[in-house]
Amino acid sequence: MTKRIKLNDDIxxxxxxxxxxxLAGPCSLESRELAMTTASRMKEIAERLNFPYVFKSSYDKANRSSIDSFRGPGLDRGLRILADIKEKFSLPVLSDIHSPEQAEIAGEVLDIVQVPAFLSRQTDLVLAAGETQKIVNVKKGQFLAPWDIEQVVEKIESTGNHKIILTERGAIFGYNNLVVDMRSLVRMQETGYPVVFDAxxxxxxPGGQGDRSGGEREYVRPLARAAAGVGIQSLFVETHPEPSQAxxxxPNMVPLDNMEELLKEVKELDMISRRGGER
Structure with a gap:
Protein backbone atom coordinates (compact mmCIF):
# COMPACT_ATOMS: atom_id res chain seq x y z
CA MET A 1 0.00 0.00 0.00
CA THR A 2 1.30 3.43 -0.95
CA LYS A 3 1.96 5.78 1.96
CA ARG A 4 0.06 9.03 2.03
CA ILE A 5 2.47 11.95 2.25
CA LYS A 6 0.67 15.06 3.41
CA LEU A 7 1.90 18.47 2.35
CA ASN A 8 -1.18 20.32 3.57
CA ASP A 9 -4.94 19.74 3.90
CA ASP A 10 -5.41 20.03 0.13
CA ILE A 11 -2.32 18.22 -1.16
CA LEU A 23 4.42 19.59 -9.98
CA ALA A 24 4.79 22.14 -12.77
CA GLY A 25 6.58 25.31 -13.76
CA PRO A 26 9.46 26.56 -15.89
CA CYS A 27 12.78 24.74 -15.84
CA SER A 28 14.53 27.77 -14.39
CA LEU A 29 13.56 31.01 -12.71
CA GLU A 30 14.56 33.00 -15.76
CA SER A 31 12.90 36.11 -14.35
CA ARG A 32 10.44 37.13 -11.67
CA GLU A 33 7.91 38.04 -14.39
CA LEU A 34 8.11 34.60 -16.04
CA ALA A 35 7.72 32.84 -12.70
CA MET A 36 4.72 34.92 -11.68
CA THR A 37 3.01 34.54 -15.06
CA THR A 38 3.48 30.78 -15.11
CA ALA A 39 2.40 30.33 -11.50
CA SER A 40 -0.76 32.38 -12.08
CA ARG A 41 -1.74 30.52 -15.26
CA MET A 42 -0.96 27.09 -13.84
CA LYS A 43 -2.92 27.76 -10.67
CA GLU A 44 -5.97 28.68 -12.76
CA ILE A 45 -5.65 25.52 -14.88
CA ALA A 46 -5.10 23.28 -11.86
CA GLU A 47 -8.12 24.71 -10.06
CA ARG A 48 -10.36 24.23 -13.10
CA LEU A 49 -9.33 20.60 -13.40
CA ASN A 50 -9.15 19.95 -9.63
CA PHE A 51 -5.46 19.04 -9.67
CA PRO A 52 -3.56 19.56 -6.40
CA TYR A 53 -0.77 21.88 -7.54
CA VAL A 54 2.80 22.68 -6.48
CA PHE A 55 4.83 25.31 -8.36
CA LYS A 56 8.30 24.13 -9.33
CA SER A 57 11.30 25.94 -10.76
CA SER A 58 15.06 25.91 -10.21
CA TYR A 59 17.02 28.78 -8.72
CA ASP A 60 20.25 27.19 -10.00
CA LYS A 61 20.76 24.70 -12.81
CA ALA A 62 24.12 23.47 -11.64
CA ASN A 63 24.38 20.55 -14.10
CA ARG A 64 24.40 22.50 -17.37
CA SER A 65 26.24 21.09 -20.38
CA SER A 66 28.43 24.15 -20.99
CA ILE A 67 30.21 26.67 -18.77
CA ASP A 68 28.37 29.33 -20.79
CA SER A 69 24.87 27.88 -20.17
CA PHE A 70 22.30 29.88 -18.23
CA ARG A 71 22.02 28.67 -14.64
CA GLY A 72 19.41 30.89 -13.02
CA PRO A 73 19.25 33.69 -10.44
CA GLY A 74 21.10 31.80 -7.72
CA LEU A 75 20.12 30.73 -4.22
CA ASP A 76 19.29 34.04 -2.52
CA ARG A 77 17.42 35.79 -5.32
CA GLY A 78 15.75 32.58 -6.43
CA LEU A 79 14.41 31.83 -2.96
CA ARG A 80 13.04 35.37 -2.73
CA ILE A 81 11.09 34.81 -5.96
CA LEU A 82 9.77 31.48 -4.70
CA ALA A 83 8.79 33.03 -1.36
CA ASP A 84 6.88 35.75 -3.24
CA ILE A 85 5.02 33.11 -5.26
CA LYS A 86 4.04 31.33 -2.05
CA GLU A 87 2.71 34.54 -0.58
CA LYS A 88 0.96 35.96 -3.65
CA PHE A 89 -0.68 32.79 -4.95
CA SER A 90 -0.87 30.66 -1.79
CA LEU A 91 1.02 27.92 -3.61
CA PRO A 92 3.53 25.47 -2.17
CA VAL A 93 6.88 25.50 -3.98
CA LEU A 94 9.55 23.00 -4.99
CA SER A 95 13.13 23.51 -6.08
CA ASP A 96 16.31 21.47 -6.17
CA ILE A 97 19.39 21.74 -3.98
CA HIS A 98 22.93 21.04 -5.15
CA SER A 99 25.04 21.01 -2.00
CA PRO A 100 24.44 20.04 1.64
CA GLU A 101 25.01 23.67 2.64
CA GLN A 102 21.99 24.77 0.59
CA ALA A 103 19.58 22.36 2.25
CA GLU A 104 18.88 24.20 5.50
CA ILE A 105 18.67 27.62 3.80
CA ALA A 106 16.40 26.40 1.00
CA GLY A 107 14.32 24.37 3.46
CA GLU A 108 13.20 27.58 5.14
CA VAL A 109 11.28 28.49 1.96
CA LEU A 110 10.64 25.27 0.06
CA ASP A 111 7.75 22.96 0.81
CA ILE A 112 9.41 20.16 -1.16
CA VAL A 113 13.18 19.80 -1.34
CA GLN A 114 14.31 18.07 -4.51
CA VAL A 115 17.43 15.95 -4.96
CA PRO A 116 18.52 16.16 -8.62
CA ALA A 117 18.88 12.95 -10.61
CA PHE A 118 22.62 13.36 -11.19
CA LEU A 119 23.13 13.78 -7.43
CA SER A 120 20.81 11.05 -6.14
CA ARG A 121 23.78 8.92 -5.00
CA GLN A 122 25.48 11.79 -3.12
CA THR A 123 25.04 10.65 0.47
CA ASP A 124 25.80 13.97 2.18
CA LEU A 125 23.31 15.80 -0.04
CA VAL A 126 20.59 13.18 0.43
CA LEU A 127 21.06 13.24 4.22
CA ALA A 128 20.97 17.03 4.31
CA ALA A 129 17.73 17.01 2.32
CA GLY A 130 16.23 14.54 4.79
CA GLU A 131 17.33 16.60 7.77
CA THR A 132 15.21 19.54 6.60
CA GLN A 133 12.20 17.39 7.63
CA LYS A 134 10.41 18.71 4.55
CA ILE A 135 9.01 16.42 1.87
CA VAL A 136 11.99 15.18 -0.16
CA ASN A 137 11.54 14.44 -3.85
CA VAL A 138 14.33 12.18 -5.09
CA LYS A 139 14.74 12.10 -8.84
CA LYS A 140 16.08 8.64 -9.63
CA GLY A 141 19.37 8.97 -11.44
CA GLN A 142 19.38 8.18 -15.15
CA PHE A 143 22.08 5.64 -14.33
CA LEU A 144 20.12 3.80 -11.61
CA ALA A 145 17.89 0.75 -11.80
CA PRO A 146 14.49 1.23 -10.14
CA TRP A 147 15.43 -1.07 -7.25
CA ASP A 148 18.56 1.02 -6.57
CA ILE A 149 16.30 3.77 -5.22
CA GLU A 150 15.73 1.68 -2.10
CA GLN A 151 19.22 2.59 -0.87
CA VAL A 152 18.46 6.28 -1.30
CA VAL A 153 15.21 5.86 0.62
CA GLU A 154 17.07 4.22 3.50
CA LYS A 155 19.46 7.16 3.68
CA ILE A 156 16.62 9.64 4.03
CA GLU A 157 14.77 7.46 6.52
CA SER A 158 17.92 7.38 8.66
CA THR A 159 17.37 11.10 9.36
CA GLY A 160 13.94 10.35 10.83
CA ASN A 161 12.24 11.80 7.76
CA HIS A 162 9.65 9.52 6.16
CA LYS A 163 8.14 12.19 3.91
CA ILE A 164 9.56 10.92 0.64
CA ILE A 165 8.39 10.92 -2.97
CA LEU A 166 10.29 9.25 -5.81
CA THR A 167 10.56 10.44 -9.40
CA GLU A 168 11.12 8.43 -12.56
CA ARG A 169 12.72 10.54 -15.30
CA GLY A 170 14.04 8.02 -17.79
CA ALA A 171 17.19 5.94 -18.00
CA ILE A 172 20.31 6.35 -20.14
CA PHE A 173 19.91 4.54 -23.46
CA GLY A 174 23.14 4.92 -25.39
CA TYR A 175 24.61 8.34 -26.11
CA ASN A 176 22.45 11.48 -25.75
CA ASN A 177 19.26 9.49 -25.32
CA LEU A 178 16.88 8.33 -22.60
CA VAL A 179 14.21 5.66 -22.48
CA VAL A 180 11.34 5.18 -20.02
CA ASP A 181 10.69 1.71 -18.68
CA MET A 182 7.12 1.85 -17.38
CA ARG A 183 7.88 -1.15 -15.18
CA SER A 184 10.02 1.24 -13.15
CA LEU A 185 6.90 3.06 -11.92
CA VAL A 186 5.52 -0.19 -10.53
CA ARG A 187 8.85 -1.31 -9.07
CA MET A 188 9.48 2.02 -7.32
CA GLN A 189 6.04 1.90 -5.74
CA GLU A 190 7.12 -1.30 -3.99
CA THR A 191 9.10 0.95 -1.64
CA GLY A 192 5.71 2.05 -0.29
CA TYR A 193 6.34 5.68 -1.20
CA PRO A 194 4.43 7.76 -3.78
CA VAL A 195 5.89 7.79 -7.28
CA VAL A 196 6.15 10.81 -9.58
CA PHE A 197 6.51 10.63 -13.34
CA ASP A 198 8.64 13.37 -14.89
CA ALA A 199 7.11 13.67 -18.34
CA PRO A 206 21.16 15.02 -22.73
CA GLY A 207 23.91 16.95 -24.46
CA GLY A 208 22.09 16.28 -27.72
CA GLN A 209 22.86 19.70 -29.17
CA GLY A 210 26.55 19.64 -28.34
CA ASP A 211 26.82 22.46 -25.81
CA ARG A 212 23.25 21.98 -24.57
CA SER A 213 20.59 19.33 -24.22
CA GLY A 214 17.96 18.68 -26.85
CA GLY A 215 14.54 17.19 -26.43
CA GLU A 216 11.53 15.65 -28.14
CA ARG A 217 8.50 17.33 -26.59
CA GLU A 218 6.18 15.56 -29.03
CA TYR A 219 6.57 12.47 -26.84
CA VAL A 220 5.56 14.17 -23.57
CA ARG A 221 1.86 13.53 -24.17
CA PRO A 222 2.06 9.80 -24.98
CA LEU A 223 4.44 9.11 -22.11
CA ALA A 224 2.31 11.05 -19.63
CA ARG A 225 -0.74 9.12 -20.82
CA ALA A 226 1.11 5.83 -20.44
CA ALA A 227 2.27 6.69 -16.93
CA ALA A 228 -1.25 7.70 -15.90
CA GLY A 229 -2.47 4.38 -17.22
CA VAL A 230 0.10 2.49 -15.17
CA GLY A 231 -0.80 4.52 -12.07
CA ILE A 232 1.17 7.37 -10.52
CA GLN A 233 0.72 9.58 -7.49
CA SER A 234 2.19 12.73 -9.03
CA LEU A 235 3.03 14.22 -12.42
CA PHE A 236 6.04 16.48 -13.00
CA VAL A 237 5.88 18.73 -16.07
CA GLU A 238 8.06 21.66 -17.03
CA THR A 239 6.20 24.35 -18.94
CA HIS A 240 6.98 27.74 -20.44
CA PRO A 241 4.95 30.40 -22.30
CA GLU A 242 7.41 30.20 -25.21
CA PRO A 243 9.66 27.11 -24.96
CA SER A 244 11.59 28.10 -28.09
CA GLN A 245 12.75 31.21 -26.21
CA ALA A 246 13.52 29.43 -22.93
CA PRO A 251 13.12 21.53 -26.45
CA ASN A 252 11.46 19.29 -23.86
CA MET A 253 9.15 21.81 -22.14
CA VAL A 254 5.41 21.91 -22.84
CA PRO A 255 3.99 25.22 -24.09
CA LEU A 256 1.87 26.77 -21.36
CA ASP A 257 -1.07 27.02 -23.77
CA ASN A 258 -1.06 23.22 -24.18
CA MET A 259 -1.02 22.30 -20.51
CA GLU A 260 -4.77 22.19 -19.93
CA GLU A 261 -5.40 19.74 -22.76
CA LEU A 262 -2.56 17.50 -21.56
CA LEU A 263 -3.83 17.47 -17.98
CA LYS A 264 -7.39 16.67 -19.04
CA GLU A 265 -6.15 13.52 -20.75
CA VAL A 266 -3.97 12.54 -17.80
CA LYS A 267 -6.88 13.00 -15.41
CA GLU A 268 -9.20 10.82 -17.48
CA LEU A 269 -6.66 8.00 -17.69
CA ASP A 270 -5.79 8.34 -14.02
CA MET A 271 -9.44 7.85 -13.10
CA ILE A 272 -9.55 4.65 -15.15
CA SER A 273 -6.32 3.44 -13.53
CA ARG A 274 -7.65 4.09 -10.04
CA ARG A 275 -10.88 2.24 -10.79
CA GLY A 276 -8.80 -0.72 -11.88
CA GLY A 277 -7.24 -1.21 -8.48
CA GLU A 278 -5.43 0.43 -5.61
CA ARG A 279 -2.37 2.40 -6.70
Missing amino acids: IFGDPESPPVL THSVQL LCDG
Whole structure:
Protein backbone atom coordinates (compact mmCIF):
# COMPACT_ATOMS: atom_id res chain seq x y z
CA MET A 1 0.00 0.00 0.00
CA THR A 2 1.30 3.43 -0.95
CA LYS A 3 1.96 5.78 1.96
CA ARG A 4 0.06 9.03 2.03
CA ILE A 5 2.47 11.95 2.25
CA LYS A 6 0.67 15.06 3.41
CA LEU A 7 1.90 18.47 2.35
CA ASN A 8 -1.18 20.32 3.57
CA ASP A 9 -4.94 19.74 3.90
CA ASP A 10 -5.41 20.03 0.13
CA ILE A 11 -2.32 18.22 -1.16
CA ILE A 12 -1.70 14.61 -0.19
CA PHE A 13 0.57 12.43 -2.31
CA GLY A 14 -0.91 8.95 -2.57
CA ASP A 15 -4.51 10.00 -1.93
CA PRO A 16 -6.59 7.47 -3.90
CA GLU A 17 -9.50 9.92 -4.09
CA SER A 18 -7.49 12.68 -5.76
CA PRO A 19 -5.88 13.20 -9.18
CA PRO A 20 -2.08 13.01 -9.19
CA VAL A 21 -0.38 15.95 -7.50
CA LEU A 22 0.86 18.27 -10.24
CA LEU A 23 4.42 19.59 -9.98
CA ALA A 24 4.79 22.14 -12.77
CA GLY A 25 6.58 25.31 -13.76
CA PRO A 26 9.46 26.56 -15.89
CA CYS A 27 12.78 24.74 -15.84
CA SER A 28 14.53 27.77 -14.39
CA LEU A 29 13.56 31.01 -12.71
CA GLU A 30 14.56 33.00 -15.76
CA SER A 31 12.90 36.11 -14.35
CA ARG A 32 10.44 37.13 -11.67
CA GLU A 33 7.91 38.04 -14.39
CA LEU A 34 8.11 34.60 -16.04
CA ALA A 35 7.72 32.84 -12.70
CA MET A 36 4.72 34.92 -11.68
CA THR A 37 3.01 34.54 -15.06
CA THR A 38 3.48 30.78 -15.11
CA ALA A 39 2.40 30.33 -11.50
CA SER A 40 -0.76 32.38 -12.08
CA ARG A 41 -1.74 30.52 -15.26
CA MET A 42 -0.96 27.09 -13.84
CA LYS A 43 -2.92 27.76 -10.67
CA GLU A 44 -5.97 28.68 -12.76
CA ILE A 45 -5.65 25.52 -14.88
CA ALA A 46 -5.10 23.28 -11.86
CA GLU A 47 -8.12 24.71 -10.06
CA ARG A 48 -10.36 24.23 -13.10
CA LEU A 49 -9.33 20.60 -13.40
CA ASN A 50 -9.15 19.95 -9.63
CA PHE A 51 -5.46 19.04 -9.67
CA PRO A 52 -3.56 19.56 -6.40
CA TYR A 53 -0.77 21.88 -7.54
CA VAL A 54 2.80 22.68 -6.48
CA PHE A 55 4.83 25.31 -8.36
CA LYS A 56 8.30 24.13 -9.33
CA SER A 57 11.30 25.94 -10.76
CA SER A 58 15.06 25.91 -10.21
CA TYR A 59 17.02 28.78 -8.72
CA ASP A 60 20.25 27.19 -10.00
CA LYS A 61 20.76 24.70 -12.81
CA ALA A 62 24.12 23.47 -11.64
CA ASN A 63 24.38 20.55 -14.10
CA ARG A 64 24.40 22.50 -17.37
CA SER A 65 26.24 21.09 -20.38
CA SER A 66 28.43 24.15 -20.99
CA ILE A 67 30.21 26.67 -18.77
CA ASP A 68 28.37 29.33 -20.79
CA SER A 69 24.87 27.88 -20.17
CA PHE A 70 22.30 29.88 -18.23
CA ARG A 71 22.02 28.67 -14.64
CA GLY A 72 19.41 30.89 -13.02
CA PRO A 73 19.25 33.69 -10.44
CA GLY A 74 21.10 31.80 -7.72
CA LEU A 75 20.12 30.73 -4.22
CA ASP A 76 19.29 34.04 -2.52
CA ARG A 77 17.42 35.79 -5.32
CA GLY A 78 15.75 32.58 -6.43
CA LEU A 79 14.41 31.83 -2.96
CA ARG A 80 13.04 35.37 -2.73
CA ILE A 81 11.09 34.81 -5.96
CA LEU A 82 9.77 31.48 -4.70
CA ALA A 83 8.79 33.03 -1.36
CA ASP A 84 6.88 35.75 -3.24
CA ILE A 85 5.02 33.11 -5.26
CA LYS A 86 4.04 31.33 -2.05
CA GLU A 87 2.71 34.54 -0.58
CA LYS A 88 0.96 35.96 -3.65
CA PHE A 89 -0.68 32.79 -4.95
CA SER A 90 -0.87 30.66 -1.79
CA LEU A 91 1.02 27.92 -3.61
CA PRO A 92 3.53 25.47 -2.17
CA VAL A 93 6.88 25.50 -3.98
CA LEU A 94 9.55 23.00 -4.99
CA SER A 95 13.13 23.51 -6.08
CA ASP A 96 16.31 21.47 -6.17
CA ILE A 97 19.39 21.74 -3.98
CA HIS A 98 22.93 21.04 -5.15
CA SER A 99 25.04 21.01 -2.00
CA PRO A 100 24.44 20.04 1.64
CA GLU A 101 25.01 23.67 2.64
CA GLN A 102 21.99 24.77 0.59
CA ALA A 103 19.58 22.36 2.25
CA GLU A 104 18.88 24.20 5.50
CA ILE A 105 18.67 27.62 3.80
CA ALA A 106 16.40 26.40 1.00
CA GLY A 107 14.32 24.37 3.46
CA GLU A 108 13.20 27.58 5.14
CA VAL A 109 11.28 28.49 1.96
CA LEU A 110 10.64 25.27 0.06
CA ASP A 111 7.75 22.96 0.81
CA ILE A 112 9.41 20.16 -1.16
CA VAL A 113 13.18 19.80 -1.34
CA GLN A 114 14.31 18.07 -4.51
CA VAL A 115 17.43 15.95 -4.96
CA PRO A 116 18.52 16.16 -8.62
CA ALA A 117 18.88 12.95 -10.61
CA PHE A 118 22.62 13.36 -11.19
CA LEU A 119 23.13 13.78 -7.43
CA SER A 120 20.81 11.05 -6.14
CA ARG A 121 23.78 8.92 -5.00
CA GLN A 122 25.48 11.79 -3.12
CA THR A 123 25.04 10.65 0.47
CA ASP A 124 25.80 13.97 2.18
CA LEU A 125 23.31 15.80 -0.04
CA VAL A 126 20.59 13.18 0.43
CA LEU A 127 21.06 13.24 4.22
CA ALA A 128 20.97 17.03 4.31
CA ALA A 129 17.73 17.01 2.32
CA GLY A 130 16.23 14.54 4.79
CA GLU A 131 17.33 16.60 7.77
CA THR A 132 15.21 19.54 6.60
CA GLN A 133 12.20 17.39 7.63
CA LYS A 134 10.41 18.71 4.55
CA ILE A 135 9.01 16.42 1.87
CA VAL A 136 11.99 15.18 -0.16
CA ASN A 137 11.54 14.44 -3.85
CA VAL A 138 14.33 12.18 -5.09
CA LYS A 139 14.74 12.10 -8.84
CA LYS A 140 16.08 8.64 -9.63
CA GLY A 141 19.37 8.97 -11.44
CA GLN A 142 19.38 8.18 -15.15
CA PHE A 143 22.08 5.64 -14.33
CA LEU A 144 20.12 3.80 -11.61
CA ALA A 145 17.89 0.75 -11.80
CA PRO A 146 14.49 1.23 -10.14
CA TRP A 147 15.43 -1.07 -7.25
CA ASP A 148 18.56 1.02 -6.57
CA ILE A 149 16.30 3.77 -5.22
CA GLU A 150 15.73 1.68 -2.10
CA GLN A 151 19.22 2.59 -0.87
CA VAL A 152 18.46 6.28 -1.30
CA VAL A 153 15.21 5.86 0.62
CA GLU A 154 17.07 4.22 3.50
CA LYS A 155 19.46 7.16 3.68
CA ILE A 156 16.62 9.64 4.03
CA GLU A 157 14.77 7.46 6.52
CA SER A 158 17.92 7.38 8.66
CA THR A 159 17.37 11.10 9.36
CA GLY A 160 13.94 10.35 10.83
CA ASN A 161 12.24 11.80 7.76
CA HIS A 162 9.65 9.52 6.16
CA LYS A 163 8.14 12.19 3.91
CA ILE A 164 9.56 10.92 0.64
CA ILE A 165 8.39 10.92 -2.97
CA LEU A 166 10.29 9.25 -5.81
CA THR A 167 10.56 10.44 -9.40
CA GLU A 168 11.12 8.43 -12.56
CA ARG A 169 12.72 10.54 -15.30
CA GLY A 170 14.04 8.02 -17.79
CA ALA A 171 17.19 5.94 -18.00
CA ILE A 172 20.31 6.35 -20.14
CA PHE A 173 19.91 4.54 -23.46
CA GLY A 174 23.14 4.92 -25.39
CA TYR A 175 24.61 8.34 -26.11
CA ASN A 176 22.45 11.48 -25.75
CA ASN A 177 19.26 9.49 -25.32
CA LEU A 178 16.88 8.33 -22.60
CA VAL A 179 14.21 5.66 -22.48
CA VAL A 180 11.34 5.18 -20.02
CA ASP A 181 10.69 1.71 -18.68
CA MET A 182 7.12 1.85 -17.38
CA ARG A 183 7.88 -1.15 -15.18
CA SER A 184 10.02 1.24 -13.15
CA LEU A 185 6.90 3.06 -11.92
CA VAL A 186 5.52 -0.19 -10.53
CA ARG A 187 8.85 -1.31 -9.07
CA MET A 188 9.48 2.02 -7.32
CA GLN A 189 6.04 1.90 -5.74
CA GLU A 190 7.12 -1.30 -3.99
CA THR A 191 9.10 0.95 -1.64
CA GLY A 192 5.71 2.05 -0.29
CA TYR A 193 6.34 5.68 -1.20
CA PRO A 194 4.43 7.76 -3.78
CA VAL A 195 5.89 7.79 -7.28
CA VAL A 196 6.15 10.81 -9.58
CA PHE A 197 6.51 10.63 -13.34
CA ASP A 198 8.64 13.37 -14.89
CA ALA A 199 7.11 13.67 -18.34
CA THR A 200 9.44 16.35 -19.68
CA HIS A 201 12.91 15.29 -18.58
CA SER A 202 12.04 11.80 -19.81
CA VAL A 203 12.07 13.14 -23.37
CA GLN A 204 15.29 15.10 -22.93
CA LEU A 205 18.28 14.33 -25.16
CA PRO A 206 21.16 15.02 -22.73
CA GLY A 207 23.91 16.95 -24.46
CA GLY A 208 22.09 16.28 -27.72
CA GLN A 209 22.86 19.70 -29.17
CA GLY A 210 26.55 19.64 -28.34
CA ASP A 211 26.82 22.46 -25.81
CA ARG A 212 23.25 21.98 -24.57
CA SER A 213 20.59 19.33 -24.22
CA GLY A 214 17.96 18.68 -26.85
CA GLY A 215 14.54 17.19 -26.43
CA GLU A 216 11.53 15.65 -28.14
CA ARG A 217 8.50 17.33 -26.59
CA GLU A 218 6.18 15.56 -29.03
CA TYR A 219 6.57 12.47 -26.84
CA VAL A 220 5.56 14.17 -23.57
CA ARG A 221 1.86 13.53 -24.17
CA PRO A 222 2.06 9.80 -24.98
CA LEU A 223 4.44 9.11 -22.11
CA ALA A 224 2.31 11.05 -19.63
CA ARG A 225 -0.74 9.12 -20.82
CA ALA A 226 1.11 5.83 -20.44
CA ALA A 227 2.27 6.69 -16.93
CA ALA A 228 -1.25 7.70 -15.90
CA GLY A 229 -2.47 4.38 -17.22
CA VAL A 230 0.10 2.49 -15.17
CA GLY A 231 -0.80 4.52 -12.07
CA ILE A 232 1.17 7.37 -10.52
CA GLN A 233 0.72 9.58 -7.49
CA SER A 234 2.19 12.73 -9.03
CA LEU A 235 3.03 14.22 -12.42
CA PHE A 236 6.04 16.48 -13.00
CA VAL A 237 5.88 18.73 -16.07
CA GLU A 238 8.06 21.66 -17.03
CA THR A 239 6.20 24.35 -18.94
CA HIS A 240 6.98 27.74 -20.44
CA PRO A 241 4.95 30.40 -22.30
CA GLU A 242 7.41 30.20 -25.21
CA PRO A 243 9.66 27.11 -24.96
CA SER A 244 11.59 28.10 -28.09
CA GLN A 245 12.75 31.21 -26.21
CA ALA A 246 13.52 29.43 -22.93
CA LEU A 247 17.02 29.82 -21.52
CA CYS A 248 17.26 26.14 -20.59
CA ASP A 249 15.52 22.86 -21.54
CA GLY A 250 13.24 24.53 -24.07
CA PRO A 251 13.12 21.53 -26.45
CA ASN A 252 11.46 19.29 -23.86
CA MET A 253 9.15 21.81 -22.14
CA VAL A 254 5.41 21.91 -22.84
CA PRO A 255 3.99 25.22 -24.09
CA LEU A 256 1.87 26.77 -21.36
CA ASP A 257 -1.07 27.02 -23.77
CA ASN A 258 -1.06 23.22 -24.18
CA MET A 259 -1.02 22.30 -20.51
CA GLU A 260 -4.77 22.19 -19.93
CA GLU A 261 -5.40 19.74 -22.76
CA LEU A 262 -2.56 17.50 -21.56
CA LEU A 263 -3.83 17.47 -17.98
CA LYS A 264 -7.39 16.67 -19.04
CA GLU A 265 -6.15 13.52 -20.75
CA VAL A 266 -3.97 12.54 -17.80
CA LYS A 267 -6.88 13.00 -15.41
CA GLU A 268 -9.20 10.82 -17.48
CA LEU A 269 -6.66 8.00 -17.69
CA ASP A 270 -5.79 8.34 -14.02
CA MET A 271 -9.44 7.85 -13.10
CA ILE A 272 -9.55 4.65 -15.15
CA SER A 273 -6.32 3.44 -13.53
CA ARG A 274 -7.65 4.09 -10.04
CA ARG A 275 -10.88 2.24 -10.79
CA GLY A 276 -8.80 -0.72 -11.88
CA GLY A 277 -7.24 -1.21 -8.48
CA GLU A 278 -5.43 0.43 -5.61
CA ARG A 279 -2.37 2.40 -6.70
